[in-house]
Amino acid sequence: MNIKNMMILSPSTLTFQAPFPFYQKRQLSLLNLSEKIMVYSIEVDDQALYEVMPLSGVLATYCTIEVTILIKPVSGNMPASMLTVRYMEKPENSSGNLPTDWSGAFVSQVGLLLMNCVADDEELMRLADSDGDPDVNDVLKRLERYKPVCTNCCLKRSNCNQAKESKAWLRPLLWSACLAALSAGG
Helix, strand or coil: CCCCCCEEEECCEEEEEECECCCEEEEEEEEECCCCCEEEEEEECCCCCEEEECCEEEECCCCEEEEEEEECCECCCCCCEEEEEEEEECCCCCCCCCCCCCCCCEEEEEEEEEEECCCCHHHHHHHHCCCCCCCHHHHHHHHHHHCCECCCCCCECCCCHHHHHHCCCHHHHHHHHHHHHHHHHC
16 A cells, blocks of 8 residues: 555644744644554754654554644744655564654655734834733733634634624623633732
8 A cells, every 4th residue: 555645734834923922833733544654754944943843753543643833932024934744654673763764755845834913013022022010901902912713723813803893892801800810829
């Protein structure tokens, strides 16, 4: 059986917000559709900016593994990068160790895109400003604007004003209650 198209990577493109003064995390799923155990190894173009965990491993038949991709704080617009995933059938002579020769491995790539999320440098400075005693309204505005909305994808941001208008009066009360509970507990 040919295992060339038996490793599914999802999604095929990961989008991060940039410039952004905080760490960001995305997930990449690797799915083994073959009847054979596979090994994989991941390389990233820009290792100074991105961290991938785990970089390599073994994937059992019909199993999925979640790979975490972290991006460090980005102060400006950066070029797009790529993740290169090499995979192949686990060699019979390897007893738990990953192979050293990946010359016969199949290769798939995942795009790493940076999406502009601030209008200007002043907005970036306001976003990164933390004097230790933030205004509650300022924190609420930041959380509301920059949080991902998990519908079909954890990368989407909500631009829908209809949902905001229907229960807009309730949201500040809930956030205030949550912040008060967290500060009282700490």
